Amino acid sequence: MSTESPSGQPATSPQIGVDEWVRRSGERTAGPGGLLRLANRTPSIVLLAAFIGIACAIPELSSSGYVIGVDADTLLYVLLAMGLNVAVGWAGILDLGYVVFYGFAAYLFAELSSAHYNIHWATWQTVPLVIAATILLGFVLALPSRRLNGDYLAIVMLFFLQIFNNFTTNGYAWNWLGLTGAHDVTGGPTGITNVEPFRVFGHVLSNAPTDYVFVSAAGIFVVAILFHYVNRSRTGRAWRALREDPLAAEMMGIPVKWLSLLAVAVGAGVAGFAGSVNGAYYQGVFPDTFMFPLLITVYAMVILGGAGSLGGVAFGAVVVNVLLEILRTPDHARWVFYAAMILGLLAKLRPWRLLAALTAGLAIFGVVVHEIVGAVWARGVGGPIAVGPTSFTTHGFFATVIRHWMVLPKGTYTAENFRIGNYAFVIVIALVLACTVIKGWKRWALFVPTIWGACFVWETLLVEQAPTTRPLFLGVILIVLMATRPAGLFGTTRVEIV
Amino acid sequence: MSTVLAFQLQTWNFFFRELVSGLAVGSLYALIALGYTMVYGVLKLLNFAHGDVYMVGAYIGFFLLNALGSPLAPVMPIVPLILLAFAASMVGCGILGVVIERFAYRPLRKAPRIAPLISAIGVSFFLQQTAVLLWSPNPRSYDTFSLRPDSSGIGELFRTAFTIGNFSIQYVQLVVILSTVVLMIGLSLFVWRTRTGKAMRAVSFDAEASSMMGIDVDRVITITFLIGSALAGAAGVMTGLIYQQLNPYMGFGAGLKAFTAAVVGGIGNIGGAVLGGLLIGLTETFTVGYLSSQFSDLILYSILVVFLLFRSTGIRGAPVLQKV
Numbered sequence: 001m002s003t004e005s006p007s008g009q010p011a012t013s014p015q016i017g018v019d020e021w022v023r024r025s026g027e028r029t030a031g032p033g034g035l036l037r038l039a040n041r042t043p044s045i046v047l048l049a050a051f052i053g054i055a056c057a058i059p060e061l062s063s064s065g066y067v068i069g070v071d072a073d074t075l076l077y078v079l080l081a082m083g084l085n086v087a088v089g090w091a092g093i094l095d096l097g098y099v100v101f102y103g104f105a106a107y108l109f110a111e112l113s114s115a116h117y118n119i120h121w122a123t124w125q126t127v128p129l130v131i132a133a134t135i136l137l138g139f140v141l142a143l144p145s146r147r148l149n150g151d152y153l154a155i156v157m158l159f160f161l162q163i164f165n166n167f168t169t170n171g172y173a174w175n176w177l178g179l180t181g182a183h184d185v186t187g188g189p190t191g192i193t194n195v196e197p198f199r200v201f202g203h204v205l206s207n208a209p210t211d212y213v214f215v216s217a218a219g220i221f222v223v224a225i226l227f228h229y230v231n232r233s234r235t236g237r238a239w240r241a242l243r244e245d246p247l248a249a250e251m252m253g254i255p256v257k258w259l260s261l262l263a264v265a266v267g268a269g270v271a272g273f274a275g276s277v278n279g280a281y282y283q284g285v286f287p288d289t290f291m292f293p294l295l296i297t298v299y300a301m302v303i304l305g306g307a308g309s310l311g312g313v314a315f316g317a318v319v320v321n322v323l324l325e326i327l328r329t330p331d332h333a334r335w336v337f338y339a340a341m342i343l344g345l346l347a348k349l350r351p352w353r354l355l356a357a358l359t360a361g362l363a364i365f366g367v368v369v370h371e372i373v374g375a376v377w378a379r380g381v382g383g384p385i386a387v388g389p390t391s392f393t394t395h396g397f398f399a400t401v402i403r404h405w406m407v408l409p410k411g412t413y414t415a416e417n418f419r420i421g422n423y424a425f426v427i428v429i430a431l432v433l434a435c436t437v438i439k440g441w442k443r444w445a446l447f448v449p450t451i452w453g454a455c456f457v458w459e460t461l462l463v464e465q466a467p468t469t470r471p472l473f474l475g476v477i478l479i480v481l482m483a484t485r486p487a488g489l490f491g492t493t494r495v496e497i498v
Numbered sequence: 499m500s501t502v503l504a505f506q507l508q509t510w511n512f513f514f515r516e517l518v519s520g521l522a523v524g525s526l527y528a529l530i531a532l533g534y535t536m537v538y539g540v541l542k543l544l545n546f547a548h549g550d551v552y553m554v555g556a557y558i559g560f561f562l563l564n565a566l567g568s569p570l571a572p573v574m575p576i577v578p579l580i581l582l583a584f585a586a587s588m589v590g591c592g593i594l595g596v597v598i599e600r601f602a603y604r605p606l607r608k609a610p611r612i613a614p615l616i617s618a619i620g621v622s623f624f625l626q627q628t629a630v631l632l633w634s635p636n637p638r639s640y641d642t643f644s645l646r647p648d649s650s651g652i653g654e655l656f657r658t659a660f661t662i663g664n665f666s667i668q669y670v671q672l673v674v675i676l677s678t679v680v681l682m683i684g685l686s687l688f689v690w691r692t693r694t695g696k697a698m699r700a701v702s703f704d705a706e707a708s709s710m711m712g713i714d715v716d717r718v719i720t721i722t723f724l725i726g727s728a729l730a731g732a733a734g735v736m737t738g739l740i741y742q743q744l745n746p747y748m749g750f751g752a753g754l755k756a757f758t759a760a761v762v763g764g765i766g767n768i769g770g771a772v773l774g775g776l777l778i779g780l781t782e783t784f785t786v787g788y789l790s791s792q793f794s795d796l797i798l799y800s801i802l803v804v805f806l807l808f809r810s811t812g813i814r815g816a817p818v819l820q821k822v
Contacts, residue, residue, distance in 0.1 A: 092612065094612060094615060094616075144803070144806070144807055147807055147808075147810065148806060148807070148810055150611065151543075151544040151615065152761070152806060152810055154544070154615065155544065155754070155757060155758070155761075155806070156803055156806055156807075158754065159754070159799040159802060159803050160799075160803070162751070162754065162795055162799050163795070163796050163799045163800060163803075165795075166793060166795035166796040166799075167793070167796055170792040170793060173792065292623075292750065293623075296619070296620075296623050299616070299619070303616060422631075422632045425628075425631070425632065426632075433597065433601050436601065461631070462631075465631055468627055468630045468631045468635075469631070471623065471627045472624060472627040472628065472631060474620075474623060475620045475621070475622075475623035475624030475625075475626075475627060476620070476624060477620070478616055478617065478619060478620025478623070479602055479617055479620040479621055479624060482602075482606060482609070482613050482614070482616055482617035482620065483601075483602070483605045483606065483617065486606075486609055486610070486613045
């Protein structure tokens with residue numbers, strides 16, 4: 001990237017009429033390099049076809065039910081992320097009630113095709129009805145946007161989520177607030193079970209995830225093509241205008257309030273389809289599914305991929321969901337963790353001398369700490385490294401390296417040792433925060449204990465506490481992305497005009 | 499049994515009991531709401547993580563009480579012990595609040611407004627899950643000596659302090675309401691009588707202009723977070739004393755209600771936050787007591803939605819004019 005101004009003079013010398021903002025305009029307009037550039041240049045339809053192709057090929061290639069299940073889950077998340085993208089990415093509305101639409105659709109589908117009310121409609125009847133009802137709900141729940149905006153609108157949408165959760169969890173005794181006798185609407189904490197699968201053209205889909213991979217893929221295909229054109233339409237442009245500056249957009253005669261309603265409702269429509277698939281695929285709906293953690297998950301996907309970019313949010317959904325799945329299995333998670341750390345160091349550290357020094361420092365630091373702990377507290381280094389019976393890190397080079405570099409107290413993953421991990425966790429967070437404020441060589445010096453400490457916390461605490469590590473990871477994604485790259489991986493950088 | 503009939507069957511005794519416990523809960527919401535309203539005043543940011551700071555405060559108090567005595571062997575009398583728990587929790591939360599501001603919000607000062615909000619949601623979720631990780635998701639209870647029911651069945655703190663007719667109040671409720679009043683008076687004095695308080699008011703009125711007048715805006719924001727989070731820490735310990743139960747998820751709902759309390763009272767308005775907190779506390783308690791305990795959240799949040807829709811400037815707030 002050129003640091004020189006258009007006239008060829010070095011950028012450091014001030015030019016008349018060219019301030020900092022103008023001087024750096026080239027940097028802002030210059031496109032990304034490498035893979036991002038390739039992704040931007042490939043026609044969208046090719047990317048979509050490749051995506052659908054890979055997603056549909058996985059059930060053919062893999063015989064593992066687990067892998068196919070993850071594939072089906074991921075496609076559902078892709079749908080959800082694309083739906084949320086309409087409100088958050090295009091119209092700039094912080095739709096914190098998005099999960100309500102998903103949950104509402106799933107519940108409605110379940111009630112129309114299960115023994116709960118003894119209604120057993122065909123899929124061609126239920127799915128359009130559910131989508132229409134969810135769109136309608138989208139319009140209704142977005143109505144506050146006519147009077148509120150920004151934070152207040154976000155909090156009201158979150159209230160709707162709380163109301164929805166309260167209703168679904170306790171809905172087994174819904175009595176219209178005392179006006180009628182109690183009757184069972186939502187099945188309460190255990191939800192509605194034995195929901196029937198999709199029946200398409202007389203063919204009843206099996207319970208296997210394979211069939212739902214194709215259903216979701218078809219949904220993604222339709223939604224992606226539809227949204228591709230919506231994005232380029234008058235409405236799509238108006239949404240983006242609304243996102244950049246609602247006041248200016250209104251001055252230009254854009255019907256801001258109507259467009260806000262529309263954005264939430266269109267997103268809700270996609271959630272309506274995804275909800276139907278959810279009900280049929282999992283053969284049941286449960287209130288715990290549609291709560292705040294799911295909202296955070298979908299937001300992390302949209303933000304990571306880049307709000308506003310269709311391909312980006314789909315990519316974000318795939319990355320986040322696959323990573324979350326990997327975290328479930330300690331062995332896989334361990335490989336990904338170290339690979340990501342090494343690749344990150346390789347990609348970000350320049351010049352090579354710094355990289356070499358840091359690597360050497362890390363190696364020496366770890367070994368020295370290992371020796372010291374071993375001499376002072378023999379129990380401290382005798383712990384096992386791997387968890388689970390099918391570990392490929394118990395033997396071999398990798399395991400040997402870790403065992404001589406890392407401090408692994410004996411009895412790891414017992415209550416007592418989690419406590420060591422707890423303290424280390426807090427210390428590592430403090431170190432990471434310190435690394436962000438310290439400049440110069442001290443920062444690189446601090447990097448060594450930070451990285452080693454992160455590995456220590458990983459080995460003693462996080463890798464085993466996967467159910468907590470997964471959501472923790474989502475929170476970290478949101479915080480780190482906002483601080484470093486608010487536009488996400490594929491999003492367009494927004495230029496704030498003051 | 500229909501609600502109307504149920505209402506007639508309740509006695510005044512029940513009403514006063516609900517009133518007092520509503521006031522106590524309202525005091526908690528008021529203390530949390532102060533943090534929201536102060537931060538919103540100076541930064542125009544909905545500090546989502548505030549509710550979770552309050553949760554951390556409850557845990558700090560819990561660990562201090564447990565460290566300084568077991569149910570059988572308290573190391574000091576109860577009054578200084580509780581004061582110490584308050585102090586530790588307020589200091590801990592104050593520092594936590596400052597750290598959150600410094601690392602999660604300050605880098606985003608110039609970003610679009612949606613960015614710090616998303617970052618705040620991330621911090622909130624991160625704190626919640628960190629608490630799950632470090633302290634397990636199981637609820638803990640402030641189960642220590644005088645808090646614990648003795649042989650007579652009632653712990654010292656839960657005895658009736660005094661009774662006027664039907665109106666009786668427990669020591670713990672008295673402690674909570676009185677300490678809220680004390681903290682409130684202290685805060686008002688700080689905001690209205692000190693130079694820093696004056697600077698805070700100036701920043702919340704117009705940050706840019708006050709920085710031109712030589713006010714160190716970053717310092718004022720830091721102090722705001724320090725005080726707001728310390729108050730949340732105090733509220734956390736009080737929650738532990740009243741309900742005796744705490745879990746990593748308690749901050750989320752309390753935070754939502756407290757933020758609404760700040761809005762109900764008129765955002766940025768300190769007296770309003772107290773009023774809003776008390777109103778929401780009373781509404782919640784009466785909803786649970788008279789209408790439905792199962793659907794109390796549903797009713798309360800519906801009321802709040804309606805309130806926000808029709809009076810988003812709050813009871814005491816002035817209408818906001820949008821300037822271009």
